[in-house]
Amino acid sequence: MFISNAFAQGAPASDPTGGLMQLLPIILMFVVLWFLMVRPQMKRAKEHKAMIQSLSKGDEVVTQGGIAGRITEIDNDFVRVEIAKGVEVTVQKPTIAAVLPKGTLKNF
Template identity: 55%
Template sequence: MTLLDLIVSPAYAQATGQPAPGGLFGGGLGGLLFPIVLIGVMYFLMIRPQMKRQKEHRAMLDKLGNGDEVITNGGIAGVVREIGDSFVTVEIADNVRVRMQKGAIANVLPKGTLKSA
């Protein structure tokens, strides 16, 4: 026994006449089954819900109009005053307007939410 045997286990030849190890995921087509199932599970648990959220957010931004009350990703609440192709002007207080990207809008609030707060 050498020092190398403590780090790496020695490999021994398989005895003749014994079947090769197979099992459910061992070899052949069964070896491909596990990665395919894993990719399918990842798609339905991670990728598909994220694509659905992106689609809903894009639809919300397309329906955005002047006078809508919004909350930004940074937590700033305000009223939309101007809408451009990729930028929106949000009034956060009297005569205080902030210009930001459309993607920074997190939610559209129901009308009258900011007045009651």
């Protein structure tokens, strides 16, 4: 009378792919993200680690802060860099951004 009858709906049609087609764009997005962002970053980190391991006394380097100098002493975690005649600073190894070609500091 006042309340209408409620009938159960039929079962939804089953997806023959098992819902894989709905997840495919998300999976594809993660694959693209991996190749465009994560993988190159891992490659750069590996190259930086190899550069840090190959540092030697006398190398001319630039720190991440932009200080250029010549390595005078190498410790396990720290490097002493001569930035001017008689002026040395101690920096952590990971802060070395680049190794310069020999003779670069003579041009400054």
